[in-house]
Amino acid sequence: MKTSTEIIDMIYKYLVTTPLVTANDGLSGGVYPLQRPEGSNKEDLVIGTLSLDGEDVQIGVLNLNLHIPNLNVVVGGKPQKQPNRARMRVLSGKLRDAISEHYFDGACSAWITNIAEIKEPNLDDWYVNHRLEIRFHFTN
Numbered sequence: 001m002k003t004s005t006e007i008i009d010m011i012y013k014y015l016v017t018t019p020l021v022t023a024n025d026g027l028s029g030g031v032y033p034l035q036r037p038e039g040s041n042k043e044d045l046v047i048g049t050l051s052l053d054g055e056d057v058q059i060g061v062l063n064l065n066l067h068i069p070n071l072n073v074v075v076g077g078k079p080q081k082q083p084n085r086a087r088m089r090v091l092s093g094k095l096r097d098a099i100s101e102h103y104f105d106g107a108c109s110a111w112i113t114n115i116a117e118i119k120e121p122n123l124d125d126w127y128v129n130h131r132l133e134i135r136f137h138f139t140n
Contacts, residue, residue, distance in 0.1 A: 001058055002136055004049035008033045010104055011047050011062065011132075018098040020045070025090060029067075036067055043068050043091060050131075057137055064099070064112075064130040066091055083126040088117065092128045099132060110134045 002010075015021065015031050029042030036046045044067045052060035068088055070081035092115060102110050114131040 001054050001138070002052075004052050004060070007052065007060060007062070007134065008047050008049060010108070011064075011110075014102070014104065015045065015047075015095075015098060018094070020091065020094040020098050023094065026094060027091065036065075040067070041069050043087065045095070057135055060134045060136075062132040062134065064095060064132055066095060066128040066130065067125065068127065070124055070126065081124045083117065088126075088128050092130070095130055099130070107138065108134055108136045 012031055012033055020026050021031060027043045027045060029037075029040055029044035031045045031047065033047050036044050046063075046065045046067065048063045048065070050061040050063055052058065066088070068084050068091065071084045073080060073082050075082075096112055096115070099110060099112055104110065110132055112130050113133050114129075116129050117126055118129050119126050
């Protein structure tokens with residue numbers, strides 16, 4: 001059986017080697033387990049666990065939250081912030097391509113089951129949530 005820390009570390013180690021991080025148009029920030037650096041104004045990915053069972057075929061759900069700074073725009077003569085949907089599309093696509101039906105060490109399968117744009121409560125920030133399901137198949 002795997003712990004949530006082991007699973008987050010496995011996903012982290014894989015993602016930092018993908019075009020989401022390594023490409024010229026990849027993240028301007030980094031990939032972080034559990035928490036985004038305080039005050040970050042860069043494009044960051046945060047990995048967290050929602051649930052993880054302890055069965056023979058271990059099933060878990062993780063959140064991959066892609067934080068992308070807003071754009072400063074003027075609408076009707078009024079300065080305001082709006083989600084940077086163009087970067088949301090690019091980075092979300094890179095994340096989806098990296099994880100779509102991925103297999104880790106032949107014992108773990110992972111796939112994205114849901115993608116949603118979410119406004120951070122009490123902040124002018126948005127992030128794209130990718131819900132990741134995993135299954136570990138243990139053999140003796």
